[in-house]
Structure formats: structure tokens, C-alpha cells
Amino acid sequence: MARGQLVFISGGVRSGKSAYAESIVRNFSNARKIYLASGQVNDEEMKERIERHRLDRLEDNWLTIEQAYELENVTKILQPRDLVLWDCVTTWLANELYEGWETGKMCSEIEGCMEAKWTKLQETLIKMLGTVDLLTIVSNEVLDDFVRDEHYQAWLGRIHIWLVQQADQAIEMENGLAFKRK
Structure with a gap:
């Protein structure tokens, strides 16, 4: 079964990973480019950042x-071909x-909650790869993030391992330099 190419890019905060990922996608022509943004507008600064990034991508449609x-x-x-x-x-x-922190019962504290979300994510990514020509995924390094929570770091590590195993290319970014690991 044919599938699209998976590129996984990881790096520290402000390592240049997002700009590098965009450059990979921009190298392709005659295809629809889709940017999936996981960020949420929680404050005015984030709202401005999201809008600035969206406008930067408008010129490339x-x-x-x-x-x-x-x-x-x-x-x-x-x-x-997306x-x-x-x-x-x-x-x-x-x-x-x-999820659920407002009520005092987060998903990380509910047995099986994250496992179900992780299974759904894997199925979603595999489905995407069955449709698109290229799926480029960006992530922060496991221990180079603002969140210092053992559940978070363990899950991020687990996700990274799976993504590297699935990836056609795994790239680590450091100070704007790309190091191919796979």
C-alpha cells in the first residue's frame, strides 16, 4: 500500500525547527500546502503570534x-497530493x-485516558499518510520544553520513539542546523 512520506523534526525551543519544516514543504510545487497549528489563543501575545505566522504563509497559499x-x-x-x-x-x-485540569481530574490521572488518545493519534497519522504526499511533523525535544512533568516527558518520549520508527526522515535541529538522524 502506497503511503506519503513522513518527516519528523525535533529540536529545542527556538532551534529553527518550524522554519526548517516550512522550507521542506515549500520545496514542493503544484500541491496544496496545509499548516496544522496546535497552538491556542490564550492571551493577546499568542493571538498576535498566530496571526503573524498565518500572514507569513499566505503568500505561498x-x-x-x-x-x-x-x-x-x-x-x-x-x-x-496534499x-x-x-x-x-x-x-x-x-x-x-x-485536559480536565479545570475540574481537578486531568486525563493524565485517569486510567487509560492517554492511551486512548495516543491510539487515536496513531490511527490519525497513519490515515493521513495514506492520503497525503508529505506529512512533516514538528516537536520540541523531550527534556528541552517548558513543561517539567514526568507524565508529559514520558509521553513525549514515547511519541517521539514511534515517530522516528515510522519516519522516512528524522531530523534534529540545533541552532538553525539540521542533523539527519534517519
Whole structure:
């Protein structure tokens, strides 16, 4: 069964990973470019950053989809030959892992909750790869993130291992330099 190419890019905060990922997608022509943004507008600064990034991609005719939760809903609009950039796994993970914090019962504390979300994510990514030509996924390094929580770091590590195993290319970014690991 044919599948699209998977490129996984990881790096520290401000390592240049997102710009590098965009450059990979921009190298393809005559295909629809889709940017999946996991960020949420929580304050005025984030709202301005999201809008600035969206405007930067307009000149290349990117379709930007703000999808902090339920990434599987995006599969409904994907078409063959699409080029998809998902930025980023770490934001998705934080959203999912700490879902329910307002009520005092987070997903990370509910038995089987994250396992179900992880299974759904794997199925979603495999479905995407069955449709698109390219899926580029960006993530922060496991220990180089703002979240210092053992559940978060363990899940991020687990996700990274799977993504590297599935990837056609695994790239680590450091200070704007790309190091291919696979």
C-alpha cells in the first residue's frame, strides 16, 4: 500500500525547527500546502503570534487550520497530493494530557485516558499518510520544553520513539542546523 512520506523534526525551543519544516514543504510545487497549528489563543501575545505566522504563509497559499484538539477531524478535508505540516506535537500533548485540569481530574490521572488518545493519534497519522504526499511533523525535544512533568516527558518520549520508527526522515535541529538522524 502506497503511503506519503513522513518527516519528523525535533529540536529545542527556538532551534529553527518550524522554519526548517516550512522550507521542506515549500520545496514542493503544484500541491496544496496545509499548516496544522496546535497552538491556542490564550492571551493577546499568542493571538498576535498566530496571526503573524498565518500572514507569513499566505503568500505561498497555505491553508492554515487551527486544530488544538481532535486532529482526526482534519483527515476529512485532506486530498491526495496534499503537503501537510503539523506544528507541533508538544502543544497537542499538553492540551490532551492536561485536559480536565479545570475540574481537578486531568486525563493524565485517569486510567487509560492517554492511551486512548495516543491510539487515536496513531490511527490519525497513519490515515493521513495514506492520503497525503508529505506529512512533516514538528516537536520540541523531550527534556528541552517548558513543561517539567514526568507524565508529559514520558509521553513525549514515547511519541517521539514511534515517530522516528515510522519516519522516512528524522531530523534534529540545533541552532538553525539540521542533523539527519534517519
